[in-house]
Amino acid sequence: xxxxxxxxxxxxxxxxxxxxxxxxxxxxxxxxxxxxxxxxxxxxxxxxxxxxxxxxxxxxxxxxxxxxxxxxxxxxxxxxxxxxxxxxxxxxxxxxxxxxxxxxxxxxxxxxxxxxxxxxxxxxxxxxxxxxxxxxxxxxxxxxxxxxxxxxxxxxxxxxxxxxxxxxxxxxxxxxxxxxxxxxxxxxxxxxxxxxxxxxxxxxxxxxxxxxxxxxxxxxxxxxxxxxxxxxxxxxxxxxxxxxxxxxxxxxxxxxxxxxxxxxxxxxxxxxxxxxxxxxxxxxxxxxxxxxxxxxxxxxxxxxxxxxxxxxxxxxxxxxxxxxxxxxxxxxxxxxxxxxxxxxxxxxxxxxxxxxxxxxxxxxxxxx
Ligand code: IPM
Ligand code: MN
Numbered sequence: 001x002x003x004x005x006x007x008x009x010x011x012x013x014x015x016x017x018x019x020x021x022x023x024x025x026x027x028x029x030x031x032x033x034x035x036x037x038x039x040x041x042x043x044x045x046x047x048x049x050x051x052x053x054x055x056x057x058x059x060x061x062x063x064x065x066x067x068x069x070x071x072x073x074x075x076x077x078x079x080x081x082x083x084x085x086x087x088x089x090x091x092x093x094x095x096x097x098x099x100x101x102x103x104x105x106x107x108x109x110x111x112x113x114x115x116x117x118x119x120x121x122x123x124x125x126x127x128x129x130x131x132x133x134x135x136x137x138x139x140x141x142x143x144x145x146x147x148x149x150x151x152x153x154x155x156x157x158x159x160x161x162x163x164x165x166x167x168x169x170x171x172x173x174x175x176x177x178x179x180x181x182x183x184x185x186x187x188x189x190x191x192x193x194x195x196x197x198x199x200x201x202x203x204x205x206x207x208x209x210x211x212x213x214x215x216x217x218x219x220x221x222x223x224x225x226x227x228x229x230x231x232x233x234x235x236x237x238x239x240x241x242x243x244x245x246x247x248x249x250x251x252x253x254x255x256x257x258x259x260x261x262x263x264x265x266x267x268x269x270x271x272x273x274x275x276x277x278x279x280x281x282x283x284x285x286x287x288x289x290x291x292x293x294x295x296x297x298x299x300x301x302x303x304x305x306x307x308x309x310x311x312x313x314x315x316x317x318x319x320x321x322x323x324x325x326x327x328x329x330x331x332x333x334x335x336x337x338x339x340x341x342x343x344x345x346x347x348x349x350x351x352x353x354x355x356x357x358x359x360x361x362x363x364x365x366x367x368x
Pocket of ligand 1 (some may be wrong): 096097186262280293
């Protein structure tokens with residue numbers, strides 16, 4: 001029996017999780033679902049959006065399914081703290097970024113698929129997956145403001161840094177390790193191999209970021225040697241954005257570093273229905289967490305209005321991760337059918353079905 005952590009979070013997170021659970025229940029996975037605390041409510045009450053007990057819960061489970069979390073800028077966040085917690089120097093942080101680091105969830109996997117009949121498709125025949133590195137690059141969290149003197153001294157030796165010496169500034173480090181690049185590139189090639197996909201595209205910026213992107217591409221070429229049957233092509237990230245809009249059907253698997261992947265996957269997802277359809281897997285070697293890409297959408301909270309397909313797809317990804325291919329496919333076919341029929345559509349698709357009506361329609365296509 002699996003143990004699965006369910007983290008509804010805030011706002012519409014609770015609603016889309018309720019919807020996804022209706023569908024999951026239909027496939028009768030042999031699992032115990034354990035609900036955990038995460039998000040804004042716990043920031044306000046406890047000064048921590050990711051309580052220690054939740055981290056413990058994740059350690060005891062096989063994987064997690066998350067809804068959505070609210071986040072607000074530093075000052076606003078502090079204002080909303082319970083009175084007794086104010087003025088203590090507590091700082092809000094993003095629980096999802098923390099979880100990626102804590103559990104070493106180094107692969108952010110973002111499928112981008114045009115469901116037939118989706119009125120929001122920009123083009124048909126799009127079916128690709130973006131593999132975004134999820135723990136390094138500009139999300140490493142090594143940032144300075146102000147820049148410590150010792151660091152300033154070292155950097156001042158660099159010709160190009162001289163113009164910054166003595167000025168007010170902030171630095172965020174883009175760190176790419178060989179190991180970090182290797183494991184994400186390997187994940188991308190493994191996925192291509194398992195799914196008989198012909199091509200992996202490495203999207204970076206080695207012409208300008210000679211060292212960090214340079215290392216990433218160098219590693220990719222090396223790993224490619226182990227996957228002779230798969231073609232590898234290289235694109236600069238800016239051109240990649242253009243090509244993804246121009247010829248999205250030409251791509252199977254795209255692999256890139258953290259922030260580039262963050263941006264590119266939003267762009268790509270908008271081609272096939274946007275946030276109502278975008279799901280992500282945060283996958284490491286020992287744990288994985290699945291989530292819709294959208295946020296908690298406070299203005300829709302309590303209205304049961306948002307499209308639950310993103311979260312239901314996250315559940316499909318979770319089933320695949322667990323090796324439950326048959327159940328995953330049963331749900332995936334059900335989503336395909338409901339979208340193709342076009343009878344049940346949420347507001348983003350131009351319809352007026354509620355979150356739970358959409359979930360019911362999908363669950364209804366699964367043979368019990
Ligand atoms: C995503 C989100 C996160 C990110 C935010 C919520 C920190 O945009 O999963 O893509 O930037 O990675
Ligand atoms: Mn993002």
